[in-house]
Amino acid sequence: MSHPDELLVGIAELVESQHTSRMSLTVVVPGAVITGRLAPEAMWKERVAEVLRDSAQLGDFASVFIRSAREGTVAPRRDGPPTHLHFHVARILQGSYGIPDSGGMYRVALSDVSAWTIGDIGYSDQ
Numbered sequence: 001m002s003h004p005d006e007l008l009v010g011i012a013e014l015v016e017s018q019h020t021s022r023m024s025l026t027v028v029v030p031g032a033v034i035t036g037r038l039a040p041e042a043m044w045k046e047r048v049a050e051v052l053r054d055s056a057q058l059g060d061f062a063s064v065f066i067r068s069a070r071e072g073t074v075a076p077r078r079d080g081p082p083t084h085l086h087f088h089v090a091r092i093l094q095g096s097y098g099i100p101d102s103g104g105m106y107r108v109a110l111s112d113v114s115a116w117t118i119g120d121i122g123y124s125d126q
Helices: 006-018 041-053 059-074
Strands: 024-029 032-038 084-094 097-109 115-118
Touching: 006 032, 006 084, 024 084, 032 097, 041 059, 041 084, 041 097
Parallel strands: none
Antiparallel strands: 024 032, 024 115, 032 084, 084 097
């Protein structure tokens, strides 16, 4: 969507303003269907930083997310609506599989979403 759907922007704004991670959403973006729960941007960045910090090879990259998360919680929100959705406990749906099994962390530009639905779409190999 060159101009993000107003309803989807409204959902993203509510997730940010209420600091909630209970909203489940499924989106279609070029090359993928992503399903999972939305998180506020600062919460998402903190979680990514934790995962990176625990990695022997990627620990140095945690500082980028920590600094960005701190700036987002201290500095006023940039003007305008959110530009990205931040998924956690999310999966890319591929056939009857969800990748990864345990859920991942994905950042999706609102302008890349071509379709969406409320809820986390399940999958099974039955």
